[in-house]
Amino acid sequence: RRLDAEVPKGAQIVARKGRKKAAQLYPPQVRSKTHLHALAIVNTDGHQMDLFVQAPWSNDPCRVTLLGIQDIYSGKILSWRLCEAETWEVVRACIGDMIEEFGIPDHIYMDNGRAFASKKISGGAKRRNRFKIDEDEVAGLLMTLGIEPHFTKPYSGQSKPIERAWRDLAEEISKHPAMSGAYTGNKPDAKPENYRKRAVPLDDLQHLAADRIAEHNARVGRRSETAKGRSFDQTFEESMRLPTTIVRQATKSQRSLWLLSAEAVMARKPSGQIHYLGNIYWHAALNEWVGKKLTIRFEPTKLHDPVKVYDPKGRFICDAECQQKTGFDATHKARDHEKSRRALVKHNVAIADLHRKHSAAELGEIYAATERQKPAPVRPAITRIATGNLAHAELVDELSSDDFEASFARGLAMMSGDGGAIIPFPQGNKPARRAGRSRAQE
Numbered sequence: 001r002r003l004d005a006e007v008p009k010g011a012q013i014v015a016r017k018g019r020k021k022a023a024q025l026y027p028p029q030v031r032s033k034t035h036l037h038a039l040a041i042v043n044t045d046g047h048q049m050d051l052f053v054q055a056p057w058s059n060d061p062c063r064v065t066l067l068g069i070q071d072i073y074s075g076k077i078l079s080w081r082l083c084e085a086e087t088w089e090v091v092r093a094c095i096g097d098m099i100e101e102f103g104i105p106d107h108i109y110m111d112n113g114r115a116f117a118s119k120k121i122s123g124g125a126k127r128r129n130r131f132k133i134d135e136d137e138v139a140g141l142l143m144t145l146g147i148e149p150h151f152t153k154p155y156s157g158q159s160k161p162i163e164r165a166w167r168d169l170a171e172e173i174s175k176h177p178a179m180s181g182a183y184t185g186n187k188p189d190a191k192p193e194n195y196r197k198r199a200v201p202l203d204d205l206q207h208l209a210a211d212r213i214a215e216h217n218a219r220v221g222r223r224s225e226t227a228k229g230r231s232f233d234q235t236f237e238e239s240m241r242l243p244t245t246i247v248r249q250a251t252k253s254q255r256s257l258w259l260l261s262a263e264a265v266m267a268r269k270p271s272g273q274i275h276y277l278g279n280i281y282w283h284a285a286l287n288e289w290v291g292k293k294l295t296i297r298f299e300p301t302k303l304h305d306p307v308k309v310y311d312p313k314g315r316f317i318c319d320a321e322c323q324q325k326t327g328f329d330a331t332h333k334a335r336d337h338e339k340s341r342r343a344l345v346k347h348n349v350a351i352a353d354l355h356r357k358h359s360a361a362e363l364g365e366i367y368a369a370t371e372r373q374k375p376a377p378v379r380p381a382i383t384r385i386a387t388g389n390l391a392h393a394e395l396v397d398e399l400s401s402d403d404f405e406a407s408f409a410r411g412l413a414m415m416s417g418d419g420g421a422i423i424p425f426p427q428g429n430k431p432a433r434r435a436g437r438s439r440a441q442e
Helices: 002-006 009-017 019-025 088-101 141-145 162-174 202-218 232-241 253-259 284-289 331-355 360-369 389-397 401-416
Strands: 041-048 065-071 077-083 107-111 148-152 261-266 274-276 279-282 293-298 307-310 316-322
Touching (some): 041 088, 065 162, 077 202, 088 141, 088 253, 141 148, 141 253, 162 202, 274 293
Parallel strands (some): 041 107, 107 148
Antiparallel strands (some): 041 065, 065 077, 261 293, 293 307, 307 316
16 A cells, blocks of 8 residues: 555556566557558568478478558558568569569558568668668668568557468468367467367468458458548549559569569679679660679579669569580680670760761861960969069169160269269268258258
8 A cells, every 4th residue: 555655556557567668657659551552551560370381492380471462551462472581582572473463552561570671671771770781772672663661660559560460361361170180279278179280281271361361351340530431442442543542563674673582792893793693784775883882683494594784773674594605625615705806895975986086187187276374473462572683673774765865874974973862971970061061051
């Protein structure tokens, strides 16, 4: 009674149940979705199924991960994949499934797991909270398609509503009668009586997951802010039919972004050739990208086919052919190689001639005819006034011949004493007396 009277309830919960329980004392944030439209924002996350599965990548029964993408406005599950673990390859394929069927969203919310924050998925994002962000980082799949990524806190149902959907689907799929004997329980101390009796084949789980997700989207009576008693499918379709809903569609060339594997490589000197897994790929357009990072996209099972090359911003450059190795004594191959080299040099010479407007001799004449302008003299900020004979000499230079003769005659008169212009040196403190004047006159 004293504890309840003196210690607040919040402090008791912090001390007894921890900070996570104490955070629930603050009411959750209410987020509205009415200002959005279908495919404006999507969110993605993965969930490990509570089932033992017989998968082709493992000899022993294992657990698989269900990864999906959900539309925020309607709540519809747009695409999903069953996989061994959350990897960037599965994320790329799941994003591709959504784009091919519905379109390109504007924003995507996800946590900063290693798969979602991979540079191949979110490279070029301003904030990733994982891996080092470089200035010359190659743009990932999201930035190339113009999808702005947003990273949220893990296990945050408010910023990722798909976690709430996974809770429903996990119950419906894992506890379905068809999965009897394969259910593991949702906690280590909640194992069923028939624990580990069998492992369900992956194909059976695939069919069941497809059926349950379709039923989840089509179920009517949803009480969300946008559904209002309708199903997620109906809410999504109605928003897509509105003229104000603008959804971008992928072009045929953009399909290679998620259908092919991607790898960041360096265009090597001196020709810009690309080395990958022992193969060499090259195209004349790669001469412009020597020493720079590029992205190649290819089919992993067909490494001898041409690879698609993209610049750091995700723009397509060319299809680089694989340079096959030839025998040392294959002279016909050497002739073909030399022929291709001469054709490239001839092509570059022709382009240089198109850009050349003057010959070397014409350029020499143009530069020779141009007189170099004399630079303006640099004057000091503060100048001293010239005095004495230097100043007199400068004045004499500016006189005409008549003025010079008159000045010269006056100088001779002064030297001869004519006119009494010579003043004797002073003696002592007595003032000097001009010649020809008496004391009385002074």
